[in-house]
Amino acid sequence: MDNELGVFLRARRARVAPADLGLPEGERRRTPGLRREELAAAVGVSVDYYTRLEQGRESRPSVRLVRSLQVVLRLGEDECAHLDSLVLRAAGARARAGAPPEPTQAQRRLVETVSPAPAYLLSRVSDVLAVNAEGLALLPGLAEAPARMNTIRYIFRDPRAREILGDWAASCADNVAHLRSVGTADPHAADLAALVAELSAASPEFAGLWARYDVRRWSSRTKSFRHPVAGELELTSQTLALPEGGRRLVVYQAEPGSAAEKALALLGAEPPEEMP
Numbered sequence: 001m002d003n004e005l006g007v008f009l010r011a012r013r014a015r016v017a018p019a020d021l022g023l024p025e026g027e028r029r030r031t032p033g034l035r036r037e038e039l040a041a042a043v044g045v046s047v048d049y050y051t052r053l054e055q056g057r058e059s060r061p062s063v064r065l066v067r068s069l070q071v072v073l074r075l076g077e078d079e080c081a082h083l084d085s086l087v088l089r090a091a092g093a094r095a096r097a098g099a100p101p102e103p104t105q106a107q108r109r110l111v112e113t114v115s116p117a118p119a120y121l122l123s124r125v126s127d128v129l130a131v132n133a134e135g136l137a138l139l140p141g142l143a144e145a146p147a148r149m150n151t152i153r154y155i156f157r158d159p160r161a162r163e164i165l166g167d168w169a170a171s172c173a174d175n176v177a178h179l180r181s182v183g184t185a186d187p188h189a190a191d192l193a194a195l196v197a198e199l200s201a202a203s204p205e206f207a208g209l210w211a212r213y214d215v216r217r218w219s220s221r222t223k224s225f226r227h228p229v230a231g232e233l234e235l236t237s238q239t240l241a242l243p244e245g246g247r248r249l250v251v252y253q254a255e256p257g258s259a260a261e262k263a264l265a266l267l268g269a270e271p272p273e274e275m276p
Contacts, residue, residue, distance in 0.1 A: 004089070005083075012075065013039055015032075015212075016034050016039075016072070016073055036054070043065060060091050061087060070083060078181065078217050082184050107249075111131065115132050118251070121247065122248050124191070126153075134264060138252065140228065155168070157202055164225055164227060164228075165223070172206070180210075222237075233254070234258070235253060237253075238251045
C-alpha cells in the first residue's frame with residue numbers, strides 16, 4: 001500500500017526536537033525527534049487520529065491540520081508544497097504521465113549554443129539527454145557510464161566526483177532532495193524506483209540521505225570544482241525548467257573576466273567524449 005505521506009511525516013517528525021516546541025526533554029528517548037503524542041497535541045488532534053494518518057489508515061486530513069503540520073514540523077516552502085501534493089495523492093489523486101519524447105533538435109542546439117559554458121539537458125531523474133563538449137569535460141568520466149549517463153549516479157558512484165566537486169557532500173544532499181521532490185506525484189515510477197534501488201544498494205551515503213527525506217527544488221547557486229585540467233573553478237549554476245516531463249537545462253557560468261572564465265576555454269579545447 002502506498003503510504004508515502006506517512007513516511008514523510010515520520011521522517012520530518014524525527015527532525016524536530018522537543019525543545020523546539022518548548023517541551024522538556026524528560027527521560028531518555030529511544031528515538032530522535034517528537035513523539036506522536038507530542039506532535040498530535042501540538043496540531044490539535046487526538047493521538048489515535050494522528051497515528052492513523054502516519055499509518056495510512058486516514059487519508060483526508062483537513063486543510064487546517066495540514067497547515068498546522070507544516071508549521072509545527074518547520075517545513076520550508078518546497079517541503080510544504082511536497083506535503084500538499086502527498087495529501088492530494090493520499091486522497092486518491094494520481095498524476096501518472098507517459099514518458100516524454102526524445103529531445104528535439106532545437107533543444108540539442110540550445111545546449112550547444114551556450115558554449116563555452118558547460119550545459120546539460122537532464123531528465124527528471126538526471127539522465128543526460130544532451131550535453132555539450134564543455135559539460136562532458138567538466139565531469140571527467142561522465143561519458144564512461146555503462147548505461148545512459150546520469151549526473152546523480154556519477155556523483156555517488158564515480159570516485160572522481162569526490163575529488164572534482166568542491167563540496168561533494170552538499171552536492172549529494174541537493175541531488176537526493178531533488179529526487180525526493182520528483183517522487184511527489186508517483187514515488188514508484190519506474191525511472192525513479194530503479195535509480196533509487198541501485199544507489200541505495202551501492203552507496204551508504206545515498207541510503208542515509210534518502211532516509212532523511214529532505215525535499216528541495218533546484219535553485220541557482222555557486223559551486224566550486226577542482227578540475228584536473230582547468231584547475232580551481234567557481235561557477236554559478238542556472239537551472240531552467242522545461243515543460244516536457246520535468247526536464248531541465250542546467251548551465252554553469254563563470255564571472256565575466258574571471259580566471260574561471262578563461263579556464264573554461266581549456267575545457268572546450270579538450271577532445272569531446274562521445275555520448276553512449
